[in-house]
Each structure stands twice: as C-alpha cells, then as structure tokens.
Amino acid sequence: MAKVxxxxxxxxxxxxxxxxxDGRIGTAGEEGKETLALRDSNAPLPxxxxxxxxxxxxxxxxxQYSVRMSIKxxxxxxxxxxxxxxxxxxxYLGYPALAVLICWRLLVSPKLSDATLSAAVDALRGIxxxxxxxxxxxxxxxxxxxxxxRVTAKDPALTAQVNSVVDALHEELKTCCLPxxxxxxxxxxxx
Numbered sequence: 001m002a003k004v005x006x007x008x009x010x011x012x013x014x015x016x017x018x019x020x021x022d023g024r025i026g027t028a029g030e031e032g033k034e035t036l037a038l039r040d041s042n043a044p045l046p047x048x049x050x051x052x053x054x055x056x057x058x059x060x061x062x063x064q065y066s067v068r069m070s071i072k073x074x075x076x077x078x079x080x081x082x083x084x085x086x087x088x089x090x091x092y093l094g095y096p097a098l099a100v101l102i103c104w105r106l107l108v109s110p111k112l113s114d115a116t117l118s119a120a121v122d123a124l125r126g127i128x129x130x131x132x133x134x135x136x137x138x139x140x141x142x143x144x145x146x147x148x149x150r151v152t153a154k155d156p157a158l159t160a161q162v163n164s165v166v167d168a169l170h171e172e173l174k175t176c177c178l179p180x181x182x183x184x185x186x187x188x189x190x191x
Contacts, residue, residue, distance in 0.1 A: 007173055014162075020037070021058075080181055107172060108169070127147045
C-alpha cells in the first residue's frame with residue numbers, strides 16, 4: 001500500500017495561495033518555463049498517465065523547490081512529491097506541492113467558487129512568508145496572523161474570506177489520502 005502525506009499545518013495553504021498569487025510556479029522541462037496559474041474549475045485535467053514537473057520559487061527568491069506529480073486516471077490516483085523541508089523531513093505535503101494541486105483544481109473544496117478562490121489568492125499577493133517566519137521563529141500561528149494583518153490592511157472584508165478558503169481546503173485535505181511519489185533523493189526507490 002502506498003504511503004500517504006500527513007495533514008500539513010494551515011499556514012502551508014496560505015503560503016500555497018501566496019505562491020499562486022505571485023506567479024512563482026513554473027513548469028520544469030526543456031520546452032522552456034511556463035507559469036502555472038489557477039485554472040478555471042471547468043478547465044480540463046492533465047492527460048492520463050502524465051508525469052508533470054514544476055519548479056516553485058520561494059517567497060524571497062532564494063530557493064527553488066521541485067514538485068513531481070504522476071496522474072494515472074481521472075480523479076486519481078495521482079501521486080505527488082516535493083523537495084521542500086516539510087515534505088522531506090516532516091512528512092506533510094509542503095506549500096509548493098499544495099500550490100500545484102490547487103492550480104490544477106485537484107485540491108479544491110466543492111464549496112468554493114472560482115471567484116472566491118481567486119479573491120483569496122489575490123489577497124495573499126506579495127506576502128514575504130520567509131521573512132515573517134524568520135522574524136517569528138517559525139511560530140506558524142503568528143506567521144498567519146501577521147500575513148492576515150497585511151490582508152486586512154488591503155481590504156478588511158477579505159480576511160474572513162481568505163480564512164474561509166483555507167479552512168475549506170484544510171477540510172478537503174483531511175478527507176483525502178494523497179499518495180506519495182518516490183521520494184526525492186531516494187536511493188532505493190521506496191515511497
């Protein structure tokens with residue numbers, strides 16, 4: 001049986017939405033880099049039996065994370081792997097991979113409209129996640145509070161909407177079992 005990812009902290013969903021907003025997700029391949037954006041809920045899924053690779057740049061621009069996704073059939077099963085710290089060392093799917101799943105609409109609550117999701121993404125544009133995390137010693141609750149203060153400064157009405165989107169996505173993660181791909185750096189090809 002395939003190993004599955006642990007439930008990530010809520011902050012990782014905020015960071016994923018911010019990565020989408022900032023256009024920090026690009027395709028990895030010889031054809032050149034194309035930015036992956038939030039897809040409409042009616043957009044087609046990737047072709048079956050497809051291996052997809054993406055590079056996600058950190059909020060401060062100093063790191064790039066690789067995301068690999070394998071799609072075997074419509075609606076799953078698909079496997080995903082990422083080389084960020086949370087995915088490699090903590091056992092939960094990190095924000096780069098979550099961002100890819102959200103863009104492809106493979107991780108979206110049926111409760112969320114395209115407009116609601118897009119508004120939450122836009123509200124999290126330009127948040128310096130790494131700087132806030134370092135300043136607050138990776139206290140994820142404080143990091144989220146500080147990011148939401150920035151959202152409130154832009155438009156107070158968006159804060160509740162962003163929280164509601166993250167809560168819906170987090171609930172969706174609780175109900176699905178996301179299988180892991182072969183780990184990055186695995187010498188024996190184990191899950």
